[in-house]
């Protein structure tokens with residue numbers, strides 16, 4: 001696909017002081033499929049692109065890879081590997097993500113608990129600092145015979161040394177959707193609580209599933225995350241004009257959120273059809289952003 005610079009205003013009308021220069025981060029012999037004022041997308045296997053990204057250069061990595069659940073992503077992706085092959089494949093892109101993230105930068109990996117327990121061990125082995133195992137509650141999951149009812153995905157959060165950016169997020173005090181009364185009594189300390197809300201916890205029960213048509217592309221209806229997850233990843237660990245890398249672009253949620261929050265981004269997506277989906281999303285503003293009442297304190 002020929003390189004293309006998208007000009008129309010994307011999700012935001014605000015432009016960065018200078019357009020994003022991918023060549024400052026990625027060897028210029030590798031050409032993006034398209035660029036915006038805020039970022040650049042590469043249409044190739046991330047294992048081929050990541051080695052061309054400069055070491056210690058990006059602020060946050062967010063990775064939502066295929067989960068090896070035999071899903072169909074397109075002709076270039078096998079989502080049905082032997083278990084050891086899948087884990088070895090993850091180790092290969094994880095090693096690159098660790099290399100390219102800045103000292104103090106963050107790495108997030110979204111996956112099933114079954115895989116993330118192994119991928120977290122690899123991040124620890126590579127010397128990263130464990131910050132959190134965030135449980136993202138699954139709405140409408142399916143029961144599995146002979147098992148507990150699976151009700152969360154895992155979002156690993158590690159940093160390369162001491163975190164350089166950790167911004168405080170508050171979430172609204174929980175209320176009952178029927179009577180509007182507060183759900184918890186806070187042990188008699190309610191009056192002393194911050195009116196802006198409570199500190200974001202490591203259990204996220206308020207992330208909506210991406211079900212409604214207005215939140216997804218007609219050309220790609222599955223495997224898309226809520227913008228609320230990315231809102232938090234970006235707000236917690238980056239500042240304006242920082243760079244977020246996502247090796248598994250999908251429907252472009254990470255890039256859409258980055259642009260909306262005035263962050264730069266670098267992405268890979270192996271399937272050309274999904275590259276088109278991402279391009280449409282950044283151009284058209286048609287795909288909705290989930291409602292989010294978080295308050296960012298600092």
Ligand SMILES: C[S@@+](CC[C@H](N)C(=O)[O-])C[C@H]1O[C@@H](n2cnc3c(N)ncnc32)[C@H](O)[C@@H]1O
Pocket residue numbers: 044045046047064065066073074077223224225226247248249250251252253254268269270271274
């Ligand atoms: C689970 S989806 C990501 C969804 C994304 N987080 C979103 O919210 O839209 C994983 C994506 O990774 C892509 N992919 C799989 N293997 C890849 C690889 N080796 N390099 C780059 N992209 C890959 C798939 O085509 C798919 O679009």
